[in-house]
Structure formats: C-alpha cells, structure tokens
Amino acid sequence: MKKLHIFAALCCLLAAATASWGQKSPADEDEMYYWKVLSKVKVKTTFDPKAQTMSYEPVFGKYIEQLQGKTIKIKGYIIPADLAKGKMTLSAFPFSSCFFCGGAGPETVMEIEASQPIIYRMDKPILLEGKLKLNREDPFRLFYILQEAKYADD
Numbered sequence: 565m566k567k568l569h570i571f572a573a574l575c576c577l578l579a580a581a582t583a584s585w586g587q588k589s590p591a592d593e594d595e596m597y598y599w600k601v602l603s604k605v606k607v608k609t610t611f612d613p614k615a616q617t618m619s620y621e622p623v624f625g626k627y628i629e630q631l632q633g634k635t636i637k638i639k640g641y642i643i644p645a646d647l648a649k650g651k652m653t654l655s656a657f658p659f660s661s662c663f664f665c666g667g668a669g670p671e672t673v674m675e676i677e678a679s680q681p682i683i684y685r686m687d688k689p690i691l692l693e694g695k696l697k698l699n700r701e702d703p704f705r706l707f708y709i710l711q712e713a714k715y716a717d718d
C-alpha cells in the first residue's frame with residue numbers, strides 16, 4: 565500500500581512538471597499582465613501652499629522599476645489627448661470608465677509616443693509594443709510613457 569502512495573505521488577509530480585514545460589511567462593500570454601504590475605504604484609500626495617494645489621508623485625516599487633526601458637506589449641483602449649499634435653493615451657479601460665472620466669486611477673493610463681500614426685477605434689482594444697518609461701520628473705505628464713510605440717505582432 566505504501567508503494568502505491570509513493571507511485572501516485574511520483575505520477576502527480578511528473579504530471580505537474582510536464583505541464584509547466586514550455587509555458588510562457590504571464591507577460592507573454594496576457595498583455596493585461598503589465599497593467600496588473602503597473603497598478604501597484606504608490607502615489608505620494610503633497611499640498612503646495614504657494615500654488616494652492618495638490619501634487620501627485622509616483623513611487624515605483626521594485627517590479628515596476630525593473631520594467632524601466634524594457635520593451636513591453638500592452639493591450640488597451642486609445643483615448644485621444646491632443647489630436648492636432650498626434651498625442652494619444654492608452655487606457656486599461658474603455659473611455660466610459662477611464663481615468664479621465666473619474667472611473668480609475670492614474671496608474672491605468674500611459675502616454676503614447678509613436679513615430680508612425682496609430683489608427684484606432686475608441687471602442688476596440690489595441691495591442692501596442694514599445695519601451696516603457698517611468699515618469700518621475702514632469703508633473704504635467706502621466707506616470708507611464710510608451711516610447712517608440714507601434715502595433716504589436718500577435
């Protein structure tokens with residue numbers, strides 16, 4: 565009976581090991597993985613008495629810091645920011661529930677810096693690829709910037 569339990573345990577271990585062979589990382593399988601990681605940013609709020617305004621400063625954790633300058637694929641919805649200048653924002657959520665409509669936080673959007681025009685529909689998600697820049701310096705820009713953005717290969 566004891567040998568049967570050992571054999572069953574070995575079979576379970578073998579099945580678990582072979583199931584994980586060749587599997588991709590969560591980032592490879594799910595473009596939404598990056599939104600989950602980026603949502604872990606902390607926001608430091610300070611009040612500027614001279615300007616009488618609140619200031620929001622991102623505090624990036626170690627997992628987010630590791631993404632600085634890395635090429636990522638991320639899926640989201642395009643939100644036009646300044647079409648005359650070609651500025652767009654990528655949102656984890658559709659327009660009706662995005663950060664700008666009050667439905668989410670600043671960690672759910674990123675600026676897009678693209679060298680080629682990106683054609684989009686606001687009601688349809690799009691998969692983009694680019695280098696992630698973490699913005700700590702400019703309070704007039706978003707926390708995340710996707711540089712050299714382009715359509716990602718599926």
